Amino acid sequence: xxxxxxxxxxxxxxxxxxxxxxxxxxxxxxxxxxxxxxxxxxxxxxxxxxxxxxxxxxxxxxxxxxxxxxxxxxxxxxxxxxxxxxxxxxxxxxxxxxxxxxxxxxxxxxxxxxxxxxxxxxxxxxxxxxxxxxxxxxxxxxxxxxxxxxxxxxxxxxxxxxxxxxxxxxxxxxxxxxxxxxxxxxxxxxxxxxxxxxxxxxxxxxxxxxxxxxxxxxxxxxxxxxxxxxxxxxxxxxxxxxxxxxxxxxxxxxxxxxxxxxxxxxxxxxxxxxxxxxxxxxxxxxxxxxxxxxxxxxxxxxxxxxxxxxxxxxxxxxxxxxxxxxxxxxxxxxxxxxxxxxxxxxxxxxxxxxxxxxxxxxxxxxxxxxxxxxxxxxxxxxxxxxxxxxxxxxxxxxxxxxxxxxxxxxxxxxxxxxxxxxxxxxxxxxxxxxxxxxxxxxxxxxxxxxxxxxxxxxxxxxxxxxxxxxxxxxxxxxxxxxxxxxxxxxxxxxxxxxxxxxxxxxxxxxxxxxxxxxxxxxxxxxxxxxxxxxxxxxxxxxxxxxxxxxxxxxxxxxxxxxxxxxxxxxxxxxxxxxxxxxxxxxxxxxxxxxxxxxxxxxxxxxxxxxxxxxxxxxxxxxxxxxxxxxxxxxxxxxxxxxxxxxxxxxxxxxxxxxxxxxxxxxxxxxxxxxxxxxxxxxxxxxxxxxxxxxxxxxxxxxxxxxxxxxxxxxxxxxxxxxxxxxxxxxxxxxxxxxxxxxxxxxxxxxxxxxxxxxxxxxxxxxxxxxxxxxxxxxxxxxxxxxxxxxxxxxxxxxxxxxxxxxxxxxxxxxxxxxxxxxxxxxxxxxxxxxxxxxxxxxxxxxxxxxxxxxxxxxxxxxxxxxxxxxxxxxxxxxxxxxxxxxxxxxxxxxxxxxxxxxxxxxxxxxxxxxxxxxxxxxxxxxxxxxxxxxxxxxxxxxxxxxxxxxxxxxxxxxxxx
Numbered sequence: 022x023x024x025x026x027x028x029x030x031x032x033x034x035x036x037x038x039x040x041x042x043x044x045x046x047x048x049x050x051x052x053x054x055x056x057x058x059x060x061x062x063x064x065x066x067x068x069x070x071x072x073x074x075x076x077x078x079x080x081x082x083x084x085x086x087x088x089x090x091x092x093x094x095x096x097x098x099x100x101x102x103x104x105x106x107x108x109x110x111x112x113x114x115x116x117x118x119x120x121x122x123x124x125x126x127x128x129x130x131x132x133x134x135x136x137x138x139x140x141x142x143x144x145x146x147x148x149x150x151x152x153x154x155x156x157x158x159x160x161x162x163x164x165x166x167x168x169x170x171x172x173x174x175x176x177x178x179x180x181x182x183x184x185x186x187x188x189x190x191x192x193x194x195x196x197x198x199x200x201x202x203x204x205x206x207x208x209x210x211x212x213x214x215x216x217x218x219x220x221x222x223x224x225x226x227x228x229x230x231x232x233x234x235x236x237x238x239x240x241x242x243x244x245x246x247x248x249x250x251x252x253x254x255x256x257x258x259x260x261x262x263x264x265x266x267x268x269x270x271x272x273x274x275x276x277x278x279x280x281x282x283x284x285x286x287x288x289x290x291x292x293x294x295x296x297x298x299x300x301x302x303x304x305x306x307x308x309x310x311x312x313x314x315x316x317x318x319x320x321x322x323x324x325x326x327x328x329x330x331x332x333x334x335x336x337x338x339x340x341x342x343x344x345x346x347x348x349x350x351x352x353x354x355x356x357x358x359x360x361x362x363x364x365x366x367x368x369x370x371x372x373x374x375x376x377x378x379x380x381x382x383x384x385x386x387x388x389x390x391x392x393x394x395x396x397x398x399x400x401x402x403x404x405x406x407x408x409x410x411x412x413x414x415x416x417x418x419x420x421x422x423x424x425x426x427x428x429x430x431x432x433x434x435x436x437x438x439x440x441x442x443x444x445x446x447x448x449x450x451x452x453x454x455x456x457x458x459x460x461x462x463x464x465x466x467x468x469x470x471x472x473x474x475x476x477x478x479x480x481x482x483x484x485x486x487x488x489x490x491x492x493x494x495x496x497x498x499x500x501x502x503x504x505x506x507x508x509x510x511x512x513x514x515x516x517x518x519x520x521x522x523x524x525x526x527x528x529x530x531x532x533x534x535x536x537x538x539x540x541x542x543x544x545x546x547x548x549x550x551x552x553x554x555x556x557x558x559x560x561x562x563x564x565x566x567x568x569x570x571x572x573x574x575x576x577x578x579x580x581x582x583x584x585x586x587x588x589x590x591x592x593x594x595x596x597x598x599x600x601x602x603x604x605x606x607x608x609x610x611x612x613x614x615x616x617x618x619x620x621x622x623x624x625x626x627x628x629x630x631x632x633x634x635x636x637x638x639x640x641x642x643x644x645x646x647x648x649x650x651x652x653x654x655x656x657x658x659x660x661x662x663x664x665x666x667x668x669x670x671x672x673x674x675x676x677x678x679x680x681x682x683x684x685x686x687x688x689x690x691x692x693x694x695x696x697x698x699x700x701x702x703x704x705x706x707x708x709x710x711x712x713x714x715x716x717x718x719x720x721x722x723x724x725x726x727x728x729x730x731x732x733x734x735x736x737x738x739x740x741x742x743x744x745x746x747x748x749x750x751x752x753x754x755x756x757x758x759x760x761x762x763x764x765x766x767x768x769x770x771x772x773x774x775x776x777x778x779x780x781x782x783x784x785x786x787x788x789x790x791x792x793x794x795x796x797x798x799x800x801x802x803x804x805x806x807x808x809x810x811x812x813x814x815x816x817x818x819x820x821x822x823x824x825x826x827x828x829x830x831x832x833x834x835x836x837x838x839x840x841x842x843x844x845x846x847x848x849x850x851x852x853x854x855x856x857x858x859x860x861x862x863x864x865x866x867x868x869x870x871x872x873x874x875x876x877x878x879x880x881x882x883x884x885x886x887x888x889x890x891x892x893x894x895x896x897x898x899x900x901x902x903x904x905x906x907x908x909x910x911x912x913x914x915x916x917x918x919x920x921x922x923x924x925x926x927x928x929x930x931x932x933x934x935x936x937x938x939x940x941x942x943x944x945x946x947x948x949x950x951x952x953x954x955x956x957x958x959x960x961x962x963x964x965x966x967x968x969x970x971x972x973x974x975x976x977x978x979x980x981x982x
Contacts, residue, residue: 024036025092043092045090046092046122047125047126048095049096050127051157052156054074058097059072059074080128084176085126090594094122108246116241117238120171124170126174127175129177130156131157132152133151133177145183148183152183153196162231165239173185186204221235229255230248230250230251230255242265243262318344318357325365330369330600340358351385359381360378362378363403367407387400401423405424412642412643412645412648414453415453425442435469447491460492482512482522486504486526489504502534505529509526521557528546528550531547532571535574547572548572554568561598566600566606570609576588577613580620589614593607603640611637612630615659618630619662621856622855622857628656631656645682650676654673660672662857664895666936692722696739699711706940712740719737734774745788754782758782764778773806776816776820779802779805780798780802780819796827799820815851818851821840825841834872845859855893857893864886876911902928909949932946
């Protein structure tokens with residue numbers, strides 16, 4: 022197929038793809054205007070922009086770009102109609118192309134919404150009459166365009182969204198008389214030929230043969246095109262094609278039923294069974310064909326194992342309706358089918374419906390079979406899993422403990438089902454932050470499986486993988502890596518390289534390598550995993566998309582932000598198409614994209630995506646789920662990066678309160694939220710409150726994780742930073758030395774976290790005037806970062822920047838300037854000219870030039886810096902206000918007191934508004950303004966001194982004017 026690509030500058034180009042390998046795309050549904058449509062040849066020539074039809078092309082590609090889609094398909098210009106073979110193939114493929122589109126936009130050229138109406142969906146009365154009378158509902162070609170797409174949205178001629186097929190279902194049904202089941206996506210083959218023909222009766226086409234050709238996809242037939250044959254002959258050929266297909270379906274259906282009846286016994290062939298087309302099974306059998314209904318249930322299981330959850334759900338529901346009618350609601354086969362459907366719903370994130378089904382199944386099995394029956398215990402285990410997925414850990418743990426107790430009593434401690442219950446309980450303990458208990462139970466489970474089933478059995482290997490996960494969460498990366506490598510070697514041997522479980526282990530190993538900063542090996546393994554997933558499972562399988570998202574995360578960790586962002590947007594578009602916008606995998610990719618944008622300094626877009634993610638998680642998981650609370654924390658942090666500390670603090674306080682309520686005061690997530698709050702308090706100048714919170718967090722982490730745990734060391738480091746900002750240099754130095762000693766012992770001398778501790782220690786030495794010690798340590802840190810991460814890594818550049826600052830302080834201005842220029846050049850290359858770190862380098866270079874008396878160049882650089890920060894960060898961001906302050910100082914040093922006074926007054930007003938009147942930066946602005954006024958004969962020095970002493974204390978060096 023040929024797709025229209027929207028280039029970054031807005032231009033269009035046509036790109037050809039194999040039908041089975043096309044990227045995600047949007048598709049346009051519209052009615053043609055004679056002589057006004059832009060053709061294939063005109064797009065190639067860059068012509069046709071004066072035609073009225075160009076507006077709809079522009080609408081489609083621009084709307085697709087808003088939805089994260091780079092490509093679009095439009096029938097007027099993506100088909101070369103002068104080539105008969107191409108036209109024939111396109112018309113025969115068109116229904117499938119509409120089915121496969123990520124988005125379908127209906128452009129209603131005769132429906133207009135008044136300019137004064139901003140939300141058309143809220144004011145339907147302004148356009149509903151025109152909608153009901155639209156020409157779009159009278160054309161035969163638009164029938165397949167109404168029924169085929171998974172996502173169908175309606176827009177007015179002025180591009181205002183009217184709704185989608187769901188929100189407008191009643192109106193569409195009344196206009197077209199098409200059954201609602203068909204509008205909701207029920208397989209069209211479930212409707213009779215006569216009924217489908219009636220849907221098209223009142224619709225028209227321009228060419229008489231098209232009355233038959235436009236129904237090719239509706240009836241799933243293939244027809245060569247013979248324009249000129251007439252309507253009657255074309256319809257006759259269509260009917261012959263339909264009859265041939267019905268005969269073929271009857272034969273193939275019998276073969277498929279026989280094969281699918283074996284599906285549950287052919288565990289190793291689920292992926293081959295998936296190749297049997299669903300459409301071959303035909304009409305859903307009635308209750309008298311119980312054997313076929315059971316076969317459908319087995320097909321649904323095969324689809325689930327392949328990861329095709331939406332298809333599996335549809336088939337399970339169809340099978341369940343027949344089985345329940347045939348056997349009754351309480352029959353074991355009915356309950357088994359309900360259980361399968363609940364599992365599929367759980368895997369799609371439809372937790373509430375899955376929970377309801379599992380509770381219903383459990384109640385019936387307990388009533389019919391008794392509490393001790395294995396099937397009842399399986400229902401209990403399934404219910405606990407769904408509760409776990411919703412973050413209801415206390416109830417999930419309770420049910421898992423009951424299940425385990427019953428299985429120990431009935432089956433014994435070494436039974437396979439008992440060991441599975443132990444594993445399930447360990448996973449809930451892990452999720453609820455009870456890591457030591459989870460690890461102990463996972464080890465016990467692993468020993469049991471190895472003894473019962475052997476070291477290479479699938480359950481044993483799953484148990485190893487689960488144990489490795491809890492080790493990873495405790496930052497026991499070395500042991501976790503070793504266990505993943507063992508699991509991977511065994512799975513390759515037993516299952517082969519291409520088996521999904523093997524690929525999952527490869528992905529897990531890559532994650533733990535990334536945690537240890539072994540990014541190159543992690544990236545290599547992720548790329549291998551992704552290639553295998555695409556080959557074995559297909560480009561849109563859930564596991565393939567998870568591999569894409571994981572690869573993007575490790576790319577972002579290596580500061581390959583552009584590649585990571587592009588890959589995440591591609592993943593997100595596919596997940597929205599395959600899984601839906603509210604699936605947890607989709608929301609996870611959204612969160613990953615937001616984190617990547619945050620690291621790039623693209624805070625506005627990151628904030629927007631974090632808000633979308635939060636809304637989705639609140640809807641799917643509820644406002645108190647741990648994942649929802651983490652999303653709130655992420656939003657608060659990006660607000661903090663924008664200097665919006667009041668909003669950030671408010672959100673984190675809400676998050677912390679919920680964490681305490683749901684997980685308790687000592688849970689890892691609660692302590693992380695406390696740390697985030699302390700960080701925001703620190704940034705907003707509330708140093709005492711930040712210090713108290715950091716100390717409380719540190720005690721919590723030490724109790725939960727032990728004295729040498731990486732998270733505890735990070736907490737120590739954060740406390741030291743806050744102490745340093747308050748001028749408590751002695752304690753800050755002491756804590757930084759302890760942190761450094763721990764990291765050198767636990768990690769290694771040149772580990773990035775160890776080097777970061779050295780950097781922090783050097784900074785506090787510098788603050789105490791121990792410049793030679795600070796310089797020596799900064800040089801050592803820089804050498805370490807260059808060796809481990811490379812000369813252009815952002816952490817290396819931060820180290821280089823810090824060394825330049827200490828050189829600048831010692832008066833070695835030439836070397837400092839050289840180093841600042843080198844840092845700036847590298848940051849512009851690696852991070853881009855507008856990244857916050859790049860802007861910091863511009864600021865630092867301007868300051869060293871100013872110190873050397875090169876005031877004009879320094880002033881020019883400060884002005885450029887201020888303009889960029891206003892553009893990137895906004896006029897009220899603390900960094901922007903720092904640039905204003907620096908520019909004012911440069912003006913003051915040149916004797917431009919009037920402009921310096923004006924700039925200082927603006928800075929002071931903004932800092933009082935954003936940071937508060939007692940923030941140290943606000944006090945610095947007061948001091949700077951006082952100096953300018955003093956030079957002009959006005960003195961407010963004493964007021965500033967009092968303010969600084971009030972905030973920092975009289976002993977702090979910064980309070981000295």
